[in-house]
Amino acid sequence: MAGPIPELEGRATRCARRLCEADRVLLASHIDADGLTSAAIAAQALERAGIPFETVFEKQLDEEAIAAIATTDYDTVCFTDFGSGQLDIIGEHEDAGDFTPVVADHHQPADRETEYHLNPLLFGIDGASELSGAGASYVLARALADISEPEVATDGGTASATARADNRDLAALAVVGAVGDMQASGGKLEGANEEIVEEGVEAGVLETGKDLTLYGKQTRPLPKLLEYATDVHIPGISNDQAGALQFLEDLDLELKRDGEWRRWSGLTNEEKRTVASALVKRAVSRGVPAKKIDNLVGTAYVLSEEPVGTELRDASEFSTLLNATARYERADVGLGVCLGNREGALERARTLLRNHRRNLSAGIDLVTREGVTHEEHIQWFHAGDRIRETIVGIVAGMAMGNDGVSRSKPIVAFAEKSDESEDGGEDVELKVSARGTHALVRNGLDLSVVMGEASRAVGGDGGGHDVAAGATVPKGRESEFLEHADEIAGEQLT
Structure with missing residues (x-):
């Protein structure tokens, strides 16, 4: 079965075979949204391949962190979303026989090579804009599915449908990681990321389409969605609570139900077109440059199996939720959400997100003020x-x-x-x-x-x-x- 990125297929297969040869694996990953989704993809792929593993997270993979990993009794260590830039240090431990590294990363490699190193930059693919750490992990996961025996269900059948058997269902997390890594900042994911999007759509876990690029389309009430939309500043609406309210009230739409403001995700397509058209007209009338107005619309990445109106439905909101976990020493919470814990982990993540937003706001105010x-x-x-x-x-x-x-x-x-x-x-x-x-x-x-x-x-x-x-x-x-x-x-x- 061909992998999603042909250029990486041979290296991915080599890395996957090495993981399958291991009795057990230590999975080490970074703590941001890309790192968490990278770990979640690799964890599910290892579990489905029947490979025992343990997961650890590091804020920074420095000499001290690598030395600590070397003291464990794991002979095989899989690094995701970091490792390439630290290959010189990792290589010293590899030479000493401490462990065999398998690296799935997209950062600039150090001046050292290792046999099991999966990185798009080694094959002419831009790791900053065309493939994220989660994307590299996804390529590895697809290779693992290709060479490992399928999991057997307790009823004697195969574990699941094709999407699970070939790990294509993990494409949704790969897209969340890429969006969290700002690889869609031009309005859409490009390059190798597009191939992963296509696999996610085929697997039924992703939907794409043109939509407003405003953050919070799933969860924010309409007035807040517009008030906080500052990437494209629209005078009289952005950072203007009264102005955003007045703008909406001037539209001939049902904007409240049961006394509550509706959310963008709950509007019909016709209603969305009405709001979007009015936004563009307002931007033009207030002198917003045409190039910036174009940025109001981009490609939306929707996780079709997640509930409408939740942070998990939108790749951008999902990635922000993840950023709010490990950056506050709760990588376990973010990983739990990625792995499907929709009770305790999700509620804890939402609490952390509220705190994260307050801290970001305070930080931005500090920088602007001073x-x-x-x-x-x-x-x-x-x-x-x-x-x-x-x-x-x-x-x-x-x-x-x-x-x-x-x-x-x-x-x-x-x-x-x-x-x-x-x-x-x-x-x-x-x-x-x-x-x-x-x-x-x-x-x-x-x-x-x-x-x-x-x-x-x-x-x-x-x-x-x-x-x-x-x-x-x-x-x-x-x-x-x-x-x-x-x-x-x-x-x-x-």
Whole structure:
């Protein structure tokens, strides 16, 4: 059976065969939405293949984390959504016989190779925009299904229908991971991601179609949906509670039922067209540029087996829910939601999401209020311990475009790491997150290189993608780091 991405099929099969040879596997993954969906896809694929495994999560796969993994008694370790950038360290443990790594990742690889390394960048596929970590895990899952024996049900039949037998049902989680990794920021998923979408549609777990790109179409009451729609700022509606209400009340539609505002997901297609048309007219009349108005409409990715009106129905809302779990040390909750726990885990995730939104709002307000420092080619702020290290990158990206925060320069954010050092004192490293725009990337920006080279120049380490990357640097060396980062970014953008 052919895999979804022909270029990766041979490597995926080799990795899958190695996993099938293992008595048991340690599954290690990153903690963001892409990492959680990567882990969930790999976990279900391993379970269906009858391979015993244990799952662990890491905020950052650094030398210390890899050394801890090496002390376990697992001979095979499957890394998902990270591992490529740490192959130099992983390789040392592989050479020492500590474990055999199987890596399914999409980040920029270190200057070291290993036999079981599945990464789109090795085959000319862009890991920042065409295939996510969850996508790489999905390719591996499809290969596992192809070479492993199908699970046998207790009634003597095969475990399930074709979708489960070939793992195509896991395409829905792969799409959630890609959307969470901002790979649909241009309005739709592209490249290898499109092949995964097609498999999800064929398996009956995904639906796609043109729709408004506003966040919250499943769960937000209509006035809040419009008020909080700030990616395309529409004067008199965006960030304007009274204006959003008045806009809706001027439409000849039934916008409330039983005294409650309806949600976008509950409108008929005709009603949606009415609202969308009025939004476009308002945007035109208020002078919103045509290119931005075009961004009001994009491809929606709907998980067709999930209940209408829930966060799980929409790939964007699902990914945000997941981001709100592991970033607050509850990766187990996010994994539980991905694996189908629709009771305790989902309710806990919703509580964490409410807290996450409050923290993001407070962080954005802080950055906007205090401002950023502009260098020649980059801009930056230092949050100290006022913004969690696990969300400071999200805050930085969301603050771009606010008063005093430019979208024409990449933004760099510092935050104190929450971990304590082994002697009980404060950690001597800082977390650094950087965000750019796809327009800057088209002009030559590669934040993976900026963060990697600048951090290593001051005794730290980093990497990531061209549009978003991270690093750790020693406290007290921020100025040196910024000098290097500004110089490298300047060379890329000129």
